[in-house]
Amino acid sequence: MTLHTQTIHELRAQLRRSKVSAREVTQALLDRIAALDRKLKAYIWLNRDDALAQAEAIDRTGAAKDGKPLAGVPIAIKDLINVEGQPCTCASKILQGYVAPYDAFVIRQLREAGAVLLGRTNMDEFAMGSSTENSSWGVTRNPWDLERIPGGSSGGSAAAVAADEAIAAIGTDTGGSIRQPAALCGCVGLKPTYGRVSRYGLVAFASSLDQIGPFTKDVEDCAILLGVLAGHDVKDSTSVAQAVPDYTRALGKSVKGLRVGIPKEYFIAGTDREVAAAVRGAIQKLQSLGAEIVELSLPHTEYAVAxxxxxxxxxxxxxxxxxxxxxxxxxxxxxxxxxMYRRTRGAGFGPEVKRRIILGTYALSAGYYDAYYLKAQKARTLIRRDFEKAFEKCDVIVTPTSPTAAFKAGEKMDDPLQMYLSDVFTLSVNLAGICGISIPCGFTTRPKLPIGLQIMGKPFGEEMILRVAHAYEQATEWHLQRPNL
Amino acid sequence: MSEKTSDIDISYVAYLARLGLTEAEAAQFSAQLKDILKAVEKLNELDVTNVEPTAHAVPLTNVLRKDEVQPSIASADVMRNAPQQARGLFIVPKIVEQG
Amino acid sequence: MQYEAIIGLETHVQVKTASKMFCGCATDFGAPPNTQVCPVCLGYPGSLPVMNEEAVRKTILAGLMLGCDIARLCKWDRKNYFYPDMPKNYQISQYDMPLCRGGGVDIKLKDSREVRIGLTRIHLEEDVAKNSHFETTSGVDFNRAGLPLMEVVSEPEIKSPDEAFAYLTALKEILVSGGVSDCDMEKGQLRCDCNVSVRPVGQKEFGAKIEIKNMNTISGVRRALAYEIPRQIVALEKGEKISQETRRWDDAPGVTSVMRTKEYAHDYRYFPEPDLMPVVVSDAMLAQIRELLPELPEAKRQRFMQQYGLPEYDAGVLVTDAALAAYYEQAVRWSKNPKSISNWVTTELLGKLAEAKLTIAECPIAPPQLAELVTLIDGGQISGKIGKDVFAEMFTTGKSPSAIVKDKSLAQVSDTAAIEAFVDEAIAKNPKSVMDFKAGNQAAINFLKGQVMKLSKGKVNPQMAGEILLRKLRGS
Structure with a gap:
């Protein structure tokens, strides 16, 4: 039995019945990382000794038998989330040497659930990017094709899960940074509704858009992990005091009679032919499972990037x-x-971060605020209203996650605008504050690269998108395919 | 905003952001930002009169906490991260008062 | 040519709370540097602010006391600027939707005229850290960073250094009386920036605005303005042009000097703070805070004069300190003589407290005990003179006056026979004075009365002693 290929729910059953120890599982993952990560570079810091100690403690206390949801499950953490006593560089030179003095809310939740914190995954510096090429610590490779990028900004987390270097991982999503790399690496990634998961301890990129969410190998794991991460936190004023349901209870339900919205603005020229075909196929699959397909419009989609x-x-x-x-x-x-500031920031930040700081500073500066920032906030209202209206007609909205499959490293590095456009299908979900999930829905042919299907839901509609995602996943086998490493 | 996009004063903006840029970076960013701002001009097509701006993604109000003292963090943890320190203070180059 | 000054004040007042504005760190003054800090107030990556309810409530209370319109919806914004004392390099403040607008502070001018200095707004923001300077470096202590700070902005309606002084004194009195702030200037709890310009009388346009930064005493503000206004007038008279700039006040030499000129004007890039939600001030919340409204010092002074028949001076002394006024009112509840209680409080009690360096809260004499002392004197049980000794004893021991009178046998003798015995003794011992009185020297009776008091060790009722003495001298 290979332990590293297991899902959370598979491992959980074995750990509970003591068929395997938490230490063995963690060791198996560490071995896998040791064998693979030199070429993949998913991790930037490994918690080797402490991870084993955590696992041993789980074995000693019998936490798995106590029913702790993640007892003994090794999880990778994006390098943007504070873990007490560990570095947290955000893949930036500017945080070199920083040791976090506290745990993020989600880290406390994970520890409480018995998870083993394996290490820190690579990312675009401060989560700014769509390819994980903007890291100060090297480029992460796509497990399906090492010439290609894993997507971003949570590329390390996506690659780690796709390559079985972690059972599951935590990422963050500001404009697609979970869903897009999940699509490009062929795993499941969910961006929760804004306010569902506390941001306390997540190093902020864009405070009104950021959310933490799970990367997993299948939808059931996603439901389990989301249940651990979600919850109200008094230390985050934007966290919503709404009870956390047992997301796994949403699974296994039929999609019969559910209304699946298809926004015409997401099915346009510019999307890769094979991607479009795979998504069309997925929609037909949902229809064949009994869902009702509703054509609709999200008219302000074209303004989302700006x-x-x-x-x-x-x-x-x-x-x-x-x-x-x-x-x-x-x-x-x-x-x-x-x-000192100018030199420190000049030396500490990479080009993409500098570019965005300049743009953001400019958009707020005297004389430009109304024309840029305020106008954008008003347009954001229009985008939000598009979704409110759309969800009157449907239960979920289905689109491609990304217009293309994984592109080659270096391909878009000199053209930031082209890079920004690769998030065109995911951004609106963050602007509207709703939830979205990406699940595998096919592959391109030459080379074989994963394609992601995005399912968007209403605010706090995570159960609904998990239900639809699970129904689709159970009717297909895309999620069972593994890269040849 | 269209007439303004061509003349983004990169050195002023970099000064506001206290961001040291090399000449090459400044030149490259100027060109790239011009393209980005041009794309952003798309917003001019929109009529946003009487549209309320969205500052928060969830409509919460009055998120307040009780006035209760919680433990601070240990001095050692605070100072461990300090690039330069002395006698419990964070040391910086001498501040010339600017207000 | 005649010139006039136009002054507007921005006063920063530390709101009295146990914990900081956005985190649970304590607000105690004088702790060792960087010991009252946490990820939030140090601006650590990943930390988030959560608003202290008490800071909001107290700012609203201040607004109500100052007659402001309280915003029903307010929000916080980020004010962006880099400075080593700013943990996040943005300050969480309120830009266009402050908690309070309008209102004013009533001040009394030298010629007894009363004027109201209007307020523009009051907003709630976070304080910055404290810098100290060494030879080539500076040190930063973040204990103060994140303390709740109210900024009270006056209209440019102040016309002289004395008015500025009166305005700040009255503002401080009001905020202290409401428990909004201690306004302890030695602890930096009240700091002030002045905007001052001068113009020829009759000219409509304002002169160029000079900002004087960060003064931390009320008298310092008066001195700075008393320096700055003539400086500007002299410059104008010399034909110089005054341009907008920021100056600093140096207290020791007593001069202002240039800090920065307009070309360094800030571009603060305010935008709504995404980490904090707006606050809606409901009717219920407002009603709740209104119940905490203390009586304003001026209203209390008027009431004391009317209700207790006190002279303006007494009332004025009693209301300067809310705790002292409360002490007085408690004592009066047990007494029928409010004027006498006032005399004891404003002279003996304040004197003793000052001597012992105690506050009114630490006063060893409980209000009912003071009332009891006054009753003993008024009822003739002890004389006023003995009363002072009893008071001193009460202050040191905390015992009740009746117990002290009993223990020390200090009760006044009002028994006619006993007084007659002292009178007889005095007459017998002082034949010369008796002769003088009979010869028509009325003053001699005072000496004899003094002797009676002396013989009785001050315990006889002086009025009765006088009457008996007179009767005996006339009768014999």
Whole structure:
């Protein structure tokens, strides 16, 4: 039996019956990482000794038998989430040397659930990017084709799960950073409704858009992990005090009679032919399972990229101001504080982060605020209303996750605008604050690369999108395919 | 906003953001940002009169906490991350008062 | 040419709370540097602010006391600027939707005229850290970072350094009386920026605005303005042009000097704080806060004069401190002589407290005990003179006055026979004075009365002693 290929629900059964120990599972994952990660580079920091110690503690206390939902399950964490005593670099030189003095809310939840924290995964610096190429610590490779990128910004988490280097992983999604890499790596990734999961301890990129969510090998695991991450947190004022359902109870239900919305703006030229075909096929599959297909329109979709890049960069320009060399992280000396700031930030941030700070600062600066930032916030309202109206006619909305499958490393690095356009189908979900999931729905032929299906749901409609995702997954076998590594 | 997009004052914006840029970076960003701003001009097509701006993705109000003291974090944890420190203070280059 | 000054004040007042504005760190003054800090107030990556309810309520209370319109919907914004004392390099403040607008502070001018200095707004923001400076470096202590800070912005309606002084004094009195802030200037709890310009009398346009930054005493504000206004007038008279700038006040030499000129004007890039939700002030919340409204010092002064028949001076002394006024009113509840209680409180009690360096809250004499002392004197059980000794004893021991009078046998002698015996003794011992009185020297009786008091060790009722003495001298 290979332990690293197991899902959470498979492992859980064996750990509960003591067929395998948590230590064995963790060791199996560490071995897999040792064998593979030199070429994949999914991890940027490994918690080797401590992970084994955590696993041993699980075995000792019998946490698995106590029914803790993730007892002994090794999980990888995106390098953007604070874990006490561990580095948290956000893949940036500017946080070199920083040791987190506290646990993020989701880390406390994971520890409470008995998860083993394996290590920290690679990402685009401060989550700014769609390919994980904007990391200060090297480029992560797509497990299906090492010439290609895994998507981003949570590319390390997606690659780790797809390559069986973690049973599951945690990522963050500001404009598609969970769903897009999940699609490109062929795993399941869910962005929860804004306010569903506490952001406390997540290093902010764009505060009004960021959410933490799970990467898993199948939909059942996604439901299990989401149940652990979700919950109200008094330390996050944007966290919503709504009870967390048992998401696994949404699984196994039929989609018969459910209305599946198909927005015409997401089925346009520019989408790769094979991607479009796979998504069409998935829609037919849902129809064959009894779902009703509803054609609809989200008329402001074409403005989403502009709105997103103004709002996200404006918020980021303030969020990243704290990296100044005074209290933590990198410092490059200067004769006065201003000089020190400019040098520290000049040396510490990579090009994409600098570009976005400049754009965001500009959008907020005197004379431009109304034309850029305020206008974007108003357009955001229009996008939100599009979804409110659409969800009067349907239960979920189905689209491609990304217009293309994984592209080659370096292909879009010199053209930030083209890179931004690869998030065109995912951004609106963050702008509207709703939930979305990406699940495998096919492959391109030459080369063989995964294609993702995005299912969007109403605010706090996670049970509904999991139900539809699960029904589709159980009727197909895409999720069972593994890259040849 | 169209007439303004061509003349983004990159050195002023970089100064506001306290971001040291090399000349090459400044030149490259200027060109790229011009393209991005051009794409953003698409918003001009929209009529947003009487549309309320969205600042938050969830409609919560009055998220308040009780005035209760919680433990602070240990001094050692605070100072472990300090690039430069002395006598419990974070040390920076001398501040020339600017207000 | 005649010139006039136009002054507007921005006063930063630390709102009195146990914990900071956005985290649970304590607000205690004087803790070792960087010991009252956490990821939130240090601006650590990933930390988030959560609003302290008490800071909001107290700012609304201040607004109600100052007659402001309270916003029914307010929000917080990020004010972006880099400075080593700013943990996040943005300050969470309120830009276009502050908690309070309008209102005013009533001040009394030297010629007894009363004027109201209007307020523009009051908003709630977070304080920054404290810098200290060394030879080539500066040190930052974040204990103060994140304390709740109210910014009270006045209209440009103040016309002189004395008016500025009166405005700040009255503002402080009001905020202290409501428990909104201690306004302890030594602890930096009240700091002030002044905007001041001068113009020829009759000119409509304002002169160029000079900002004087960060003064931390009320008298310092008066001195700075008393320096700055003539400086500007002299410059104008010399034909110089005054341009907008920020100056700093140096207290020791007593001068202002340039800090920065307009070209460094900030571009704060305000935008709505995404990490904090707006606050809706409901009718219920407002009603609840209204119940906490203390009587304003001026209203209380008027009431004390009417209700207790006190002279303006007494009433004025009693209301300066809300706790002292409360002490007085408690004592009066047990007494029929409010004026006498006022005399004891404003002279003896305040004197003793000052001597012992105690606050009214630490006063060893309970209000009912003070009332009892006054009753003993008014009822003739002890003399006023003995009363002072009893008071001193009460202050040191905390015992009740009746117990002290009993223990020390200090009760006044009002028994006619006993007084007659002292009178007889005094007459017998002082024949010369008796002769003087009989010869028509009326003053001699005072000496004899003094002797009676002396013989009785001050315990006889002086009025009765006088009457008996007179009767005996006339009769014999």
């Amino acid at each position: 709105v997103y890049y103004l709002i996200a960069t404006a918020e980021a320009s303030a969020n990243l101001a704290r990296f100044d060399g005074v209290r933590y992280g990198l410092r490059v000396a200067g004769d006065d504080p201003i000089e």
